[in-house]
Amino acid sequence: MTFMEINKGKPFFIYLPSNAPHSPIYVDEKYAKPYQHLKVKEIVNPEFYGMITNIDENFxxxxxxxxxxxxxxxxxLIFMTDNGTSDGISKDG
Structure with missing residues (x-):
């Protein structure tokens, strides 16, 4: 954030990578909790979806x-990820 303030008068590039959503699957309880009660077959890992919620909040x-x-x-702003599995678990390798 300081970098942006110092350089705001001239063009700059920032690469800000996120390791989430990715294993190890760890996220603060407040992000996983909204998904824990869902009884949907596709929601097999509430922490994975909590990681996505955390990314969204930080963005x-x-x-x-x-x-x-x-x-x-x-x-x-360009958001990209290489972590494309739908539930954090790759079934096909």
Missing amino acids: GKLEKLLKKKKLADNTT
Whole structure:
């Protein structure tokens, strides 16, 4: 965040990788809890979905900071991941 403040007057690039959602599957209880009561076959790992919720929350914090620092209008955010299994468990290798 300090880097963005210091460099806000000139173009910059930030690569901000996330290891989630990925094993080891650990996330604070507050993120997994909303998914624990679901009795849906597809929800086999509430912690995995909690990780996604946590990513979404942090991405929102980044967007809010960019707006607050008046950087949002000249910024492109691209979210990518290589962790594409639907429930955190690969069934086909």
